[in-house]
Amino acid sequence: MIVGLAKLLNFFVSVNITVVHTTTLPYYRRFVVGISQSSIEASQNDICLAEVSRVYSSLILRCIEKKSLAESRLVHARIIKVGILNVKVGNKLNYAYMKCGSIVDARKLFDELPKRHIISWNSMISFHVGRRKCKDAILLCTRMVSEGVMPDEYTLSSVFKAFSELGLVHGGMGAHGMAVVLGLEVSDAFVGSALVDMYAKFGIMKNAQLVADRVMSKDVVLFTALIVGYTQHGDGIEALKVFVNMINRGIKANEYTFASILITCGNLEDLRVGKLTHGLLIKSGLESVVTSQTSLLTMYARCSLVDDSLKVFKDISHPNQVTWTSLIAGLVQNGREEVALSKFKEMIRSSILPNSFTLSSVLQACSRLAMLEGGKQIHAMVMKFELNKDRYAGAALVDLYGKCGGTEMARSVFDSLVEFDVVSMNSMIYVYAQNGSGHEAIKLFNEMKELGVEPNEVTVLSVLLACNNAGLVEEGCHMFASFRNNPKYELTRDHYACMVNLLGRCGRLEEAEVLIREVREPDVVLWRTLLSACRIHGEVEMAERALSRVRDLAPDDDATHVLMSNLYASIGNWNQVIEMKSTMREIKLKKIPAMSWVEIDKEVHTFMAGDWSHPRSNEILETLEYLFEKVTSLGYVPDTRFVLQNLDEESKRRSLYYHSEKLATAFALWTTRNRGTSIRIFKNLRVCGDCHSWIKLVSNVVGREIIARDAKRFHHFKEGSCSCGDYW
Template sequence: MQLTFHKRAVGFSQLLKLNYLTTKPLSLIQQCIDTQSILDLKKIQTHITKSGFTLTLRDKLVDAYLKCGSISDGRKLFDEMPERHIVTWNSMIARYISGKNIKEAIGLYRMMIFEGLFPNEYTFSSIFKAFSELGCLREGQRAHGLSVVLGVEASNVFVGSALVDMYSKFGQMRDAKLVADQVVEKDVVLFTALIVGYSQQRAAWEALAVFVSMINEGVKANEYTFASILIACGNSEDLGNGRLIHGLIIKSGFESAVASQTSLLTMYSKCGLIDDSLKVFKQFVNPNRVTWTSLIAGLVQNGREEVALTKFRQMICNAINPNSFTLSSVLRACASLAMLEEGKQIHAIVTKYGLDKDKYSGAALIDLYGKCGNTEMAKLVFDDLTEVDVVSVNSMIYSYAQNGFGAEALELFTRMKDLRLHPNEITFLSVLLACNNAGFVDEGCQIFASMKSCHDIELTRDHYACMVNLLGRAGRLEEAEILINQVENPDVVLWRTLLSACRIHGEVKIVERIKNKVLELAAGDEGTHVLLSNLFASTGKWNQVIEIKTAMREMKLKKDPAMTWVDVDREVHTFMAGNCSHPRLQEIFETLDDLIQKVKILGYVPDTRFVLQDLDEVRKERSLYYHSEKLAIAFAVWKTSNQTSSIRIFKNLRVCGDCHNWIKLVSKVVKREIISRDAKRFHHFKDGLCSCGDYW
């Protein structure tokens, strides 16, 4: 009778009864692997145990268990074997690593050394990966040393590639490069590992040099090589080389490869070419979660938040589940647009996917609520995080800063020591902003001094600008000017910050002294010209105003109109000063007149100092009545007259002093909180008072 290996022709038990295991054991084991039958493997193991077969056969049986996906049965048999071949050790270690059971792999490696068995090149190529995955640099270095002692040369491409990958993941690029140089015949895996390492360390030129060397040596790049080098180009905003590599991708036939296409999309968005990113995205047939997330993040980074939200909705409709990075990007889009209701819906999705305690989503939620003026919710999210890091603390401090809670921001800043967190440049910028908005001049000066002496923090122009603003608003204008002169080549932002402070205090002498210097730095900057014009107008120097405005006309510079928008019943309404185009204009004017009469009873007197035009007093008063924030609030009061919820308005410029006083009294008249976000910060008006304490 002719036997066949197919189980349906001759039963497995029949083969065993025919002593087929005695004559063709390896074939029978292979049959089990082909059919993925763990039960039949166990039957073979039982016969082997009874018959006392060789260790080699046991090794093959362990390998069969691993290939059938039963690592537990393989390990059990492995532990029962009095002796194991090096191949079996390597198979077990490799299987643990591929199954993400890294600790077990390292445990087996240690057991191998303890039992006096020397690892070979296959052992080392696996175990180096395990050490990098678990973050065990010291053990990885010791294993490297052992490989040298045992004569397992790093020049071997498998060992060399694994070592380069390990050192690259630890950021030890000098060691990675030294190992790579020892490998005689480098392959694409080694080159790619080196490029990935340099890209992660933001060493773009080094990554490009490796890529060029690889091409020169005739090694063909794969899609992961292209993906990695594109990341390097994106990080350095190197559009020229990015486009060249795009051409190579097309030439090499990887235009439809997901990894390289996703990196290509990201590279274009980081270089500011978001439309090119969208074109690349359209070429995807079935974009995965990483691709969707990369696109959404790029849109948010390039100020295309509304498009990002549209793409997110499409992603959900396509049944692609978002991760914490996707959701954090979408939340930042909502924060930038101050879309509180939409942000709350995203918060619900975050909770649905169990990511509400994730540090990335958490930081984005804190940022959302802070930028929408809801510090209470921001703090609830912060307190509920299981892992607090510098990013989430920075988000919370910034939330406090924007909303004028200076004391709370300083308290959290002090708590960072207890949390074993080291403040970074963003932390100090946020806490200085908090001191700015709360008027904590002495505290801000102390923190700034500590940055220069006690902390390993590089002072940026933003830090100096914050301090200039803090000193300037406190009336310490000369100190602010001295501080600017300490900066090497101060830019227009610093001088413009000082000009803003001069306007607050009506200081013209300093302005006359620095005006020409500022205009030289910002010859075509409309913001600086507008600021100078407003400053001279507020002090009644109309000749200088005419001079500035004439120069603006010659340079074709235009002032951004003051705009305020309000969200009522999930519909955004936008208002501009003196604009008469709203369809409900009559109701708005009637409500506005009613509010003006009521606040006048409470003591409101129009402050015509904030009218920056040469008009008579009556016309100045009338122009104040039709500021954009007054129109927006009047509309919201009329539209929601039967509600007691807060009114939220958003303005693109700084709120003027007259409107600030008017809104305080309106909050008392309508008995509702009015939350206003201007270009600088939030104001919470309630019962005739403002959270800023009239310091803004």
């Protein structure tokens, strides 16, 4: 078939492309393709089909370089019109469609090809897998075999990935069988690595290891796939064994190997191996690779070496989104919330956009610091980046508002989620638990089961905590019995501690002690929880038994000694108080000082009992005097039982006046006196019983809601009452 040059030039004009003709016909490969239209003197010679194909091939290459879908379609249309759609030209055009990302055009052209080489099949199958069209990729492979084209190592590696992405274990095993029949499993490391990766993603590490052991040619890809599999499934010890085997074989690790091993060291908190891996990383020359650096700083953060993590980050010239997120998450995990928020601001100033994981970590920092206003700003960013439907960001927002006492706002965010999972459900149940809304927590737990969301051990703990904080003793006992008798749930010491607290606080101390003895190896927390209940009810004998158990397990546990000292003080046994304090001095234990704080206009103000160092101390004192006068007229009498010092009665009353909760409340009310909004105060320990009674009356005097979060829960004071029902 001969096509005239005039016909060819007509095409070039139609696509607005100029071709400069050389003087010698065989050198068409030197054609220069431009983007402006011009005229050409046509040769009277006919151009053979092969030369026309070359010209069109050059045009296709131009489309590939530009990734222009529109021009690819124009070239395709002209190829059809001039009738030169053969296998070679078709494959190139198909590749152009793939580079342009059009799976529809690529598939349509593929089906039109008169003949398909295995390279064409492999390209299409791989392209479909890359576009997450894994089911179509598998169907293509099936069709390929039915047309008599046998798969090779490239076909199978794509098919293994397709089955793993779909989670089709049996199908993947069937494809594995085909690899065995074709003799590719043991002879080809490419196939072996893909198989190991597939079984690792299925979570069948036994099969992954068996394949790795049988493969004759082992390379870094195969070993890395095995290491990643063990790491992702929580078996860090096996991952390290594979890594050692790989190094002993003289196979050099790549950046992905190092990244996975460093993550494993972080998960195991194995600093020794982590530092050795860091040394190998430097020796390999891969320390400056962002992937390696990100994993390195994550490893140090998980091993609690935050400063080392920051040092690694400082050496990264161009940190990306993942690196910033890893650093911020590590800081939050190590209690460095202020630094995490500072780094987040740097990230935004560096024009790096956050993702849902970044914002979740920042929201967690705000919730721990009880920074409601800062959290609201992050909430606005969540909305701006359209991440409000994301389950991680959603759960973090629920947690933020819950930890700031905003139960209604937390529920509003929760209800706006597109789908509910166990994480978001647990977050909302825990919010209800913290705020004493036990019945609401139980109701949501029942709805959770109706929605088909399977509860886990965290759910169980949150529901028990909700019953605990709301004083729902019988409901809690019923829930605990149903969980304990259900083999789906594996109850831990934390679940038992929650029940010991529930029973102990309501005075059922004997039952609580019996429950502890049911636990195989009771820990310090269980015995300390019982001791705390004894402190409430003045049960000295049982408390001393609990103290003895704690001393056997952890003789330097400061919280237990403080509790026992407070118990002796509450019953006036000052000789024992002196003895306990002497013991604490001997073992160098210190009592954590009580402090309260408030956030006003994005600034945090901290108070300690009797501390008048605040610049507004005069206004605080005036406000306190006014409030004491008002609440006394309503029947307030200082409860000196909560003074744990050997003082005369008048001194005890005076000491109660200047507790940190009262100072924080007075300052917040004075500062926001013209706003009429709710105020929020926070305390690092449990709220004092006298302060609890005082704040209830203050809420009635000022006609405002006062929300107080202590170390255990929230108290919502309003119109003279508290949400806890005086049960805390």
